[in-house]
Amino acid sequence: MASSTVRINLDGKPINPLTILMIGAGGFIGSHLCEKILNETPHKILALDVYNDKIKHLLESDSLKWAGRIQFYRINIKHDSRLEGLIKMSDLTINLAAICTPADYNTRPLDTIYSNFIDALPVVKYCSENAKRLIHFSTCEVYGKTIGSFLPKDSPLRQDPAYYVLKEDTSPCIFGSIEKQRWSYACAKQLIERLIYAEGAENGLEFTIVRPFNWIGPRMDFIPGVDGPSEGVPRVLACFSNALLRREQLKLVDGGVSQRTFVYIKDAIEAVLLMIENPDRANGHIFNVGNPNNEVTVRQLAEMMTEVYSKVSGEPALEQPTVDISSKEFYGEGYDDSDKRIPDMTIINKQLGWNPKTSLWDLLDSTLTYQHKTYAEAIKKRGLHVLARYLVTAGKCCINFVKRDAGAFTDLEPDNVGFKIC
Ligand SMILES: NC(=O)c1ccc[n+]([C@@H]2O[C@H](COP(=O)([O-])OP(=O)(O)OC[C@H]3O[C@@H](n4cnc5c(N)ncnc54)[C@H](O)[C@@H]3O)[C@@H](O)[C@H]2O)c1
Ligand SMILES: O=c1ccn([C@@H]2O[C@H](COP(=O)(O)OP(=O)(O)O[C@H]3OC[C@](O)(CO)[C@H]3O)[C@@H](O)[C@H]2O)c(=O)[nH]1
Numbered sequence: 001m002a003s004s005t006v007r008i009n010l011d012g013k014p015i016n017p018l019t020i021l022m023i024g025a026g027g028f029i030g031s032h033l034c035e036k037i038l039n040e041t042p043h044k045i046l047a048l049d050v051y052n053d054k055i056k057h058l059l060e061s062d063s064l065k066w067a068g069r070i071q072f073y074r075i076n077i078k079h080d081s082r083l084e085g086l087i088k089m090s091d092l093t094i095n096l097a098a099i100c101t102p103a104d105y106n107t108r109p110l111d112t113i114y115s116n117f118i119d120a121l122p123v124v125k126y127c128s129e130n131a132k133r134l135i136h137f138s139t140c141e142v143y144g145k146t147i148g149s150f151l152p153k154d155s156p157l158r159q160d161p162a163y164y165v166l167k168e169d170t171s172p173c174i175f176g177s178i179e180k181q182r183w184s185y186a187c188a189k190q191l192i193e194r195l196i197y198a199e200g201a202e203n204g205l206e207f208t209i210v211r212p213f214n215w216i217g218p219r220m221d222f223i224p225g226v227d228g229p230s231e232g233v234p235r236v237l238a239c240f241s242n243a244l245l246r247r248e249q250l251k252l253v254d255g256g257v258s259q260r261t262f263v264y265i266k267d268a269i270e271a272v273l274l275m276i277e278n279p280d281r282a283n284g285h286i287f288n289v290g291n292p293n294n295e296v297t298v299r300q301l302a303e304m305m306t307e308v309y310s311k312v313s314g315e316p317a318l319e320q321p322t323v324d325i326s327s328k329e330f331y332g333e334g335y336d337d338s339d340k341r342i343p344d345m346t347i348i349n350k351q352l353g354w355n356p357k358t359s360l361w362d363l364l365d366s367t368l369t370y371q372h373k374t375y376a377e378a379i380k381k382r383g384l385h386v387l388a389r390y391l392v393t394a395g396k397c398c399i400n401f402v403k404r405d406a407g408a409f410t411d412l413e414p415d416n417v418g419f420k421i422c
Helices: 028-040 053-059 082-089 109-116 118-129 181-203 236-245 265-277 298-313 327-331 346-352 360-393
Strands: 019-023 044-049 070-074 092-095 133-137 207-212 250-253 259-261 285-289 295-297 322-325 399-403 417-421
Touching (some): 019 028, 028 044, 044 082, 053 070, 092 118, 109 181, 118 133, 118 181, 133 181, 133 265, 181 207, 236 360, 250 327, 259 298, 265 285, 285 346, 295 298, 298 322, 298 360, 322 327
Parallel strands (some): 019 092, 044 070, 133 207, 207 285
Antiparallel strands (some): 259 295, 399 417
């Protein structure tokens, strides 16, 4: 519940109610950020996105306690004249909009570059020209590969943090060759960071740049064939969740040797709220937001998710829960990878006093509980439905489709049909 008492920031200053334009509010991070702002602050949100499925629960009824503090605008910032007016109406713009799933970077490089650089240009321009504050979401991927990854495999220097800890104000950005179009995203994100930084240096734009280090949790991406395209390839959490839900093997790209640190979405949005409400401490800064204590290889992540899902679902794991697959087969030509992503936490600790709290096991427990509750039934029904169709077309048996409602047989969606084998 939004508090009615005057809230104060880290410097003891009163936090005045803000109007926040959130571009990309309908996404994974945006939906959690909207929830937190509406539940814990008096701020108003102008939620801008092409989709609103993940925030529908915040928009539905005027009876909601935050009614009137969130308005949704179905806008594509690629071409909408309303954008500048909305920026002018707001005290702060947060830009989350992006194509940010690696399966797109090497297969849709032009869309990826446009989305992460070209389409962000007017947002930066309007904020700068109208002296409006900007919080822009970049990515940990701007660091690319670690320096240590270029050392000989047996070099002891690979164990030296100087060769792998990623620090906002000193670490270089190291990408693969141009043919490795995976890096189209990271390079576009790097260039928009540089443009924002230059707008700050030359024109006084008040900006904060966020570099998320694999934030995960409920509502991340989609489950292919349920709430996303069957042929879609989401990020690893949803890929592995999909396999677990369907009792299929988890695919380990190039053996799952890459390493990642994962942070719980609920911890991460706490850091963003601190940035929103402490402009004197956040303006002009780039922040790593991650959890250096949650590092695993992708293989270890798969093993942990398998164990947690078995606990959550009550179903035994597969004999062989994982299978290796080449990146070429899984992602196609032009894929490349970050070897390791450990965030240096010095700057965010100093400026905002923020640290993540949730262990990887606990965040996977709450996330997979959500996934199982949300998707298991739907997937089971679709599975039976597909089986029924197969049996009927294969002439194996006749099946009486028992319609649950009076609709025509054309809408044989799993949710409204049961069947019995005669
Ligand atoms: N989730 C993470 O761990 C992570 C890690 C690194 C960087 N990021 C960055 O954080 C931001 C948000 O990521 P997310 O995980 O919430 O992704 P997401 O895909 O769930 O959300 C992005 C949202 O932006 C919207 N969008 C994209 N293009 C748009 C356009 N032209 N006009 C209007 N809306 C548009 C999409 O509809 C989507 O709802 C992105 O910029 C991403 O690069 C996220
Ligand atoms: O089925 C799968 C899917 C993926 N992998 C491997 O897991 C690693 C992580 O992949 P993913 O979560 O898709 O994305 P990345 O961490 O590589 O990059 C993202 O992080 C930040 C962001 O900017 C936005 O979220 C995005 O670029 C990776 O090694 C995959 O190959 C797998 O083995 N099996």
